[in-house]
Amino acid sequence: AQKVTQAQTEISVVEKEDVTLDCVYETRDTTYYLFWYKQPPSGELVFLIRRNSFDEQNEISGRYSWNFQKSTSSFNFTITASQVVDSAVYFCALFSNSGYALNFGKGTSLLVTP
Amino acid sequence: DAGITQSPRHKVTETGTPVTLRCHQTENHRYMYWYRQDPGHGLRLIHYSYGVKDTDKGEVSDGYSVSRSKTEDFLLTLESATSSQTSVYFCAISESQSSGGANEQFFGPGTRLTVL
Numbered sequence: 001a002q003k004v005t006q007a008q009t010e011i012s013v014v015e016k017e018d019v020t021l022d023c024v025y026e027t028r029d030t031t032y033y034l035f036w037y038k039q040p041p042s043g044e045l046v047f048l049i050r051r052n053s054f055d056e057q058n059e060i061s062g063r064y065s066w067n068f069q070k071s072t073s074s075f076n077f078t079i080t081a082s083q084v085v086d087s088a089v090y091f092c093a094l095f096s097n098s099g100y101a102l103n104f105g106k107g108t109s110l111l112v113t114p
Numbered sequence: 115d116a117g118i119t120q121s122p123r124h125k126v127t128e129t130g131t132p133v134t135l136r137c138h139q140t141e142n143h144r145y146m147y148w149y150r151q152d153p154g155h156g157l158r159l160i161h162y163s164y165g166v167k168d169t170d171k172g173e174v175s176d177g178y179s180v181s182r183s184k185t186e187d188f189l190l191t192l193e194s195a196t197s198s199q200t201s202v203y204f205c206a207i208s209e210s211q212s213s214g215g216a217n218e219q220f221f222g223p224g225t226r227l228t229v230l
Contacts, residue, residue, distance in 0.1 A: 035218060045157075045204065045221035091156060100164075101147055101172060102219060106156040 002027045004094050006105035013082055013112055021108045023079040023092030029053075032096035034068065034075040040088040048061070051075065082112045117141055118222040120205050126148050126228045135225050137161030139185075145147040145208040147172075147219065148180060150201040155220040157204065163188055195229040 003026040013019045025034065036048040049059065051068050060067045063080045079086050089109045093102040117140030127133050137146060145164055149157040159172030161180040169180050177199060179191045192199055205222040 037221075042216075043202070044223055045206075047218045047220060050218050100170065101159045101162055102157075104156040107156060 002029075002094055002096060002103045004092050004103050004105035006090075006092055006108050008108045009106075010109045011113070013110070015084060015112055015114050016081050018078060018080050019082050019110065019112075021079075021090050021092075021110065023075045023077065023105060025073050025075065025092070025094045027094060028098050029096035032094060035093040035095070035102065036066065036075075036077050037091045037093065038088045039091065045091075048077075079110075082110075084112050084114055086110060087112045118205060118207055119223050120203075120222040122225060123223065124226045126142065126230065127195050129196055130194050132220075133195050133227065133229075135190040135203055135205075135227070137188040137190070137222055139188075141207060141209075141220075142185060143207040143209050144185075145209070145219075147167060147206040148178070148184065148190045149204045149206065150174065151204060151224075152201050156159050160190065160203075195227075197229050200227060200229045205219045 005024045008022055011019060020084050032053045034051045038046045038048055049066055056068050056070060065078045067076045075092060087110060089107045091107045092105045119138045121196050147162040148160040150160055151157050158174045160174055161169055161172055163169045163182045166182055166185055167199045169182060181189045203225045205220040208219045209217045
């Protein structure tokens with residue numbers, strides 16, 4: 001079975017704070033892919049990143065960084081120096097070759113206040 | 115941005131009426147998906163297509179059917195809408211799934227459906 005758990009339902013931070021969104025996944029496959037999507041208040045879903053199971057190297061893109069740890073089955077997302085425009089719902093998702101589509105977590109709603 | 119459109123963007127209908135949602139892509143991607151998004155559930159897969167006339171069920175397919183007669187269009191039909199099908203429906207496309215791994219899925223803007 002494949003499962004993605006985002007235990008944090010809602011997070012509220014003040015602008016310029018760092019914030020980490022947690023994602024824990026379950027899969028029996030050795031080959032799989034992990035994704036993060038952002039859904040701003042306007043409603044569209046924006047692709048942020050994809051990682052495959054063979055690449056545990058952390059990635060940084062501007063204020064965004066991702067920490068992939070197979071030992072703990074986690075793929076956490078950190079926003080450094082958060083901004084109001086980061087307010088959105090963030091979804092973690094899993095795809096494995098034994099499946100056929102993305103399995104999404106239930107999302108974490110991030111509110112960044114001035 | 116991936117060329118994906120959904121129509122209509124908003125629809126209000128009554129219980130028992132048929133409803134068809136359309137997803138149109140200009141990317142010539144092989145895979146297309148229909149998801150529904152509900153509070154507390156994230157996104158759940160309804161049906162997907164892996165080619166023209168090739169479709170399969172997802173996690174929450176009951177009450178829905180799909181058709182794909184050409185690469186660019188993927189239709190989702192609610193034969194007899196119920197209030198439990200009130201939701202936001204997203205279409206997604208993906209270039210490939212195999213040999214090279216799962217490509218990212220790009221999503222359409224969504225359709226908000228209300229069944230009274």
